[in-house]
Amino acid sequence: MSENVYIDVENAWLKFRIYKNRSPALKEAIISKFKPKPNITEITEFDALKNINLNLRGGDRVGLVGLNGAGKSTLLKMIVGIYPPKFGKVHVRGKVTPLIELGTGFDVELSGRENIFLNGALLGRSYKQMKSLEQEIIEFSELGEFIDLPIKYYSSGMHGRLAFSIGTIVDPEILIVDEIFATGDAHFVNKATNRMKALFTNSQIVMLVSHDTDKIIDLCNRVLVLHKGEVINDGSPKEMVDYYLKEIVN
Amino acid sequence: MVLSQENTSDINAKVNSMVEIIPAGNLLEPISESFFSFIKRSLFELSNLKFALTSFVVNNLRRRYRRSVLGFAWSLLNPLTTMIIMTTVFSIIFHNNPKEFGIYIFTGILPWTFMLDSITGGSLSLVDAEGFLKKVYIPKLFFPLVVVSTEAVNFVLSLSSLMILGLILGMPIGLSLLSLPFALAILYVFNFGAALFLAISTVYFRDLTHITRQLLQAVFYLVPICYPLNAVPPKFLVLFKINPFYYFINLFRIIIYQGQFPQPKDWLVPSVIAVLALILGFLLLKRTEKDIIFRL
Numbered sequence: 001m002s003e004n005v006y007i008d009v010e011n012a013w014l015k016f017r018i019y020k021n022r023s024p025a026l027k028e029a030i031i032s033k034f035k036p037k038p039n040i041t042e043i044t045e046f047d048a049l050k051n052i053n054l055n056l057r058g059g060d061r062v063g064l065v066g067l068n069g070a071g072k073s074t075l076l077k078m079i080v081g082i083y084p085p086k087f088g089k090v091h092v093r094g095k096v097t098p099l100i101e102l103g104t105g106f107d108v109e110l111s112g113r114e115n116i117f118l119n120g121a122l123l124g125r126s127y128k129q130m131k132s133l134e135q136e137i138i139e140f141s142e143l144g145e146f147i148d149l150p151i152k153y154y155s156s157g158m159h160g161r162l163a164f165s166i167g168t169i170v171d172p173e174i175l176i177v178d179e180i181f182a183t184g185d186a187h188f189v190n191k192a193t194n195r196m197k198a199l200f201t202n203s204q205i206v207m208l209v210s211h212d213t214d215k216i217i218d219l220c221n222r223v224l225v226l227h228k229g230e231v232i233n234d235g236s237p238k239e240m241v242d243y244y245l246k247e248i249v250n
Numbered sequence: 251m252v253l254s255q256e257n258t259s260d261i262n263a264k265v266n267s268m269v270e271i272i273p274a275g276n277l278l279e280p281i282s283e284s285f286f287s288f289i290k291r292s293l294f295e296l297s298n299l300k301f302a303l304t305s306f307v308v309n310n311l312r313r314r315y316r317r318s319v320l321g322f323a324w325s326l327l328n329p330l331t332t333m334i335i336m337t338t339v340f341s342i343i344f345h346n347n348p349k350e351f352g353i354y355i356f357t358g359i360l361p362w363t364f365m366l367d368s369i370t371g372g373s374l375s376l377v378d379a380e381g382f383l384k385k386v387y388i389p390k391l392f393f394p395l396v397v398v399s400t401e402a403v404n405f406v407l408s409l410s411s412l413m414i415l416g417l418i419l420g421m422p423i424g425l426s427l428l429s430l431p432f433a434l435a436i437l438y439v440f441n442f443g444a445a446l447f448l449a450i451s452t453v454y455f456r457d458l459t460h461i462t463r464q465l466l467q468a469v470f471y472l473v474p475i476c477y478p479l480n481a482v483p484p485k486f487l488v489l490f491k492i493n494p495f496y497y498f499i500n501l502f503r504i505i506i507y508q509g510q511f512p513q514p515k516d517w518l519v520p521s522v523i524a525v526l527a528l529i530l531g532f533l534l535l536k537r538t539e540k541d542i543i544f545r546l
Contacts, residue, residue: 017544081387084540104385109313118309121302122386130301 005094005173005204007056007079012088014049014071014078014229048074050229052088058204063216063237065244066226072209075226076100076176079207094204097123097172099180103163108152112143112162115151119166133169140195141165142188157184168195175203179210213241288536295389302388306396311403329360329408333415340476349419356412357507358475358499364405365441365495366466371397372445373452373459380546390542391535394445402438412506424509432517433501436524440498443527450534453545473499494523 049071056062064072077083078090080098105122106115116137120130138147141161151159161184177196184192200206200219210216216223216237223240225233225248233243283291296303315321336359337352344351375393382388409430416423452458472493474482482490490496497520504512 015544077384082384083543098386101385105382107309107313109316110309114309118302118305121299121305122382122388124298125301127301127304 005058006091007054007174007205007207008089008091009052009054009079010089012049012052012078012085012090013047014074014083015045015086016048018044018046047229048083049078049085052078052231056205056207060222061200061206061220062208063220063223063240064207064209064226065211065213065216065223065241067248070226071229072226073100073178074229076178076207076209080176092174094173095170096174096176097167097170097199097203098176099167100176100178102167102180103159106151106159106163109150111149112141112147112151112154113138115162116166119163123167125170137162137165137169140169140191157188160184161188164192164195168192168199171199171202173203174205175199175207177206177208177210213245217241283536285533285536289532292389292391292532292535296392296395299388299392303392303396303399307399307403310396310400325404325407326411326414329356330411330415333412337415349421352419353412353416353421353507354478354503355476356415357503358473360405360408360412361437361499361502362470362473362475362495363408364401364437365444365498366470367404368398368401368441369444369448369466370459370463371401372441373448373462375445376449376453376542377456377459377546383543383546390450390539391446391531394449394531395442398438398442398445401441402434406434416506422509426505426509426511429505429511430502433498433505433512433520436501436517436520437498440494440520440524440527443524443529443531446531447527447534450531450538450542453542454538469493469495472496475499494520497523 052075064075066072074083076098077100078085079092080096080100081090081092084090103119105119107118110118113134116134117127117130120133121127125133138144141147141158141164143158143162146154146158151162154162164180164184167180206220208216208220220237223235223237223244224231225240225244227248233240235243311322311325315324318324320327333352333356336355337348340346340355341348341351372394375397376383376390379388379393382393383390413423448458448462472489473495474490479487479490497516501512501516501520504510504516
């Protein structure tokens with residue numbers, strides 16, 4: 001495995017601010033300057049992630065388990081760069097494919113084909129690269145002649161098939177998956193499951209968030225248990241899933 | 251940065267190696283990165299999104315004229331009909347020579363519209379992009395840039411309609427038009443700087459987009475667009491001279507309406523204003539880059 005692919009997270013904290021009054025309007029900002037107690041914009045901060053430390057290298061397949069709101073998706077989004085940590089460091093090196101929300105940036109007025117390019121562009125790919133992948137994506141999505149229709153006429157299954165096909169077309173070095181398992185008919189789900197398995201084998205580092213603990217045990221070789229923004233346990237999949245189900249779920 | 255030493259052959263590797271995040275400290279404190287290297291990093295990030303930028307711009311334009319029979323031709327026809335109507339009306343009301351006055355008005359209105367649409371559209375660009383910004387990593391300056399670039403394409407098309415109108419009215423097409431691309435570049439830089447600055451400010455103060463709109467409405471009358479500057483009483487002239495918008499419009503007037511090459515000072519003032527706007531935008535971005543996502 002190449003040494004060039006890694007994820008290092010050092011003492012990372014992520015705070016979200018919750019505004020009672022979400023965006024302070026200019027008027028209020030001025031008024032509060034003159035008021036003795038500036039109590040208009042009450043801000044409560046909460047720690048979405050606390051003191052996260054991770055050193056992932058090639059071969060690591062890490063599963064994240066935790067209750068809703070434990071910070072699993074937030075951790076993935078921090079690693080992808082969407083949320084910068086308030087303290088600490090995040091270093092990522094390698095070709096990252098984030099399968100966090102498929103179909104980001106789909107424009108319903110545009111055709112499936114146009115959306116392939118738009119979505120690919122948002123994932124940082126070049127025109128040349130997308131041109132060479134275009135045919136493969138269309139074939140995998142099985143959209144056939146529908147590819148040139150605006151996607152607002154697509155069924156949700158077709159929509160999902162297209163999004164999945166674009167997102168998973170390139171073998172990544174780092175694969176970040178948030179609860180993505182393909183939608184569609186049995187035939188497509190079957191094909192997509194195989195594609196996902198291939199992606200898992202071909203990627204050097206995988207991070208997977210899922211509530212399906214069987215899948216986690218099956219696919220990962222290490223599991224982190226997240227609770228209220230903290231990694232409270234870390235170890236082999238079977239043990240961690242048992243711990244999670246016993247200590248936290250119940 | 252570690253990544254810049256990497257093999258640059260793979261676009262994805264480049265994009266993603268940029269995820270390296272510098273310790274942020276207190277979010278609103280300036281982070282320990284020099285202004286110069288910040289700009290370098292921003293431009294580097296943008297260079298990976300060249301294709302995304304063109305896709306967004308092309309799609310914006312396509313969407314505007316989608317399903318219409320004439321399609322893209324509307325982007326030429328729209329300004330052309332507006333110009334013909336206004337020229338006719340104004341030359342009847344003010345008994346002006348339509349040839350002179352028509353061209354005069356539109357050398358003002360077109361750059362003004364470019365500025366207005368870039369700035370008002372740009373001010374909402376980050377707020378509107380919340381859905382993107384929370385799902386994929388895209389540098390923040392991408393979105394104001396998309397708005398300004400879309401409007402720039404529109405502006406070029408409108409200028410072409412003006413040339414058509416000019417030919418109809420018998421306007422002399424001179425060599426001075428060669429300096430048009432430079433004027434366009436300066437205005438583009440100004441619009442981007444202003445749009446970037448306002449886009450970020452609007453994330454923090456949402457009212458700003460309305461305030462901007464109202465202010466620009468007032469400013470419209472402080473730019474000699476529908477009337478000649480010599481119709482203004484001398485005591486009010488200072489109001490025009492301190493108005494930065496005036497200098498950009500002036501530039502286009504000299505080139506198209508007067509058919510002359512602008513003097514060095516005609517270039518200098520708008521260039522300085524444009525660069526200042528750009529620096530201001532980048533300074534604000536540097537300060538708030540890591541905080542914006544939490545304010546959307």
